[in-house]
Amino acid sequence: MLLTGTEGLEALTEAYETGYALPGFVAYNLETVQGIVTAAEASADHPVLIQASSSPFKHAGHDAVTEAASRVITQLTPQPA
Numbered sequence: 291m292l293l294t295g296t297e298g299l300e301a302l303t304e305a306y307e308t309g310y311a312l313p314g315f316v317a318y319n320l321e322t323v324q325g326i327v328t329a330a331e332a333s334a335d336h337p338v339l340i341q342a343s344s345s346p347f348k349h350a351g352h353d354a355v356t357e358a359a360s361r362v363i364t365q366l367t368p369q370p371a
Contacts (some may be wrong), residue, residue: 301337314339323359 305312317323317340330338342355350358 312337312339314341316341316343317359318343318345320358 302312315322315326315338317326323340326338326340340359342359
């Protein structure tokens with residue numbers, strides 16, 4: 291599940307209010323994003339933060355990095371039958 295904007299803020303707020311951690315992982319490439327998403331979904335589908343350094347954004351640009359990460363997440367998210 292991809293949480294952005296208000297949904298992401300709500301997940302952070304809920305974690306804070308209920309006293310649980312919302313882990314963040316730094317991704318330097320799309321393979322790392324795949325690993326993070328796969329592991330998060332395998333462990334009770336808890337949300338995680340995917341963080342990127344400035345290098346991918348400088349190299350490919352914000353829109354390209356965001357689109358690529360969204361594409362990976364969509365590919366890995368099971369679709370309802």
